[in-house]
Amino acid sequence: MEEELLTISQAAEYLGVSLNTLRRWDESGKLVAIKKDGGTHRYYREKDLEIFASDLMRFASEWIQDGVEFPGTFYCPTSSSFNARLTKMEYALMQKPGFEKMYSLITLITGEIGDNSFAHNLGKWPDTAGIFFGYDLAKGIVVLADRGLGILETLRQVRPELPSHVAAVEVAFTEFISGRAPEKRGNGLKTVREVVMEQPIDLFFTSGDAEVRMQGPDKEFHVTRGQRIVRGCLAKIEFK
């Protein structure tokens, strides 16, 4: 049976990106189109689009590092749209065998990280507002990212003496402090850290050049300095 090819317009709709984005991606080799019989029209196999759309980490990190456009299905412009998608994820997780109780912890940590992006950047988004929120429950992965102020700049509003991204991220995950003074305290990231430590959940989190990696059965919480700098935040949550 001959496989049906999608036109560039159909592919654009499938991925939720513009036609120009697809043309650029074809030229750069990021997502190469099929040209039938040496013609100029671009075509795509649905299977290829499905595989392309599944690399969440690449989309999120290229967006926060270089502003590269990602498929529209992963974009939550407001906290209400984030809430709505989070509820969808929660419902889907509840159906996953083995997650009849765990779903609430994964939803909790996703909700706290995602909501933080909106709460701390309200009225202060440096450029694109909103967050990247993608998940693949079959693979057991959730990715969240924003191009907001990032942890250091946010916490410097109440702790101007914070010397580095690493110091700020450490404070964010261990102290009851909020960047939104006079709001009493932030407890979301503390809870995230506690839940991840106690459960079979892995977390990778980065803001600025600070990185948190909590992976595997002997995981620990520590913040290290990575090679690249990102403005905003990126989180990857993994579970089996």
Add this chain to the structure above:
Amino acid sequence: MARQRNYMKLQLEKFGKTLISRELGSEAFKAFQPTLREFSKDEDLEIDFSGVLTLSPSWADEFLSPLLNQLDDKLILLPSDNLSVHATLRILQEANKRPFKIKS
């Protein structure tokens, strides 16, 4: 809201099943104020978590913490086997530096 003898019971799921965001918790608390005003001084308030799917610490800090401040040991939480409720209550007790009264 069931009113029996000397306690009032609140089904928290009336505010939603997925309780996240500080903003939404704060709105919920404001919406609850009229009911709280009717509340008699010698009544207990019991909070029932059944039906809640996910309770986050940000939401709960804006709803349960001020209630605890206001009602003191007249605030009683009914036991729940929801993992997010456990995690959230634990962190709030740490942040507030005082325990919630949980009905056994």
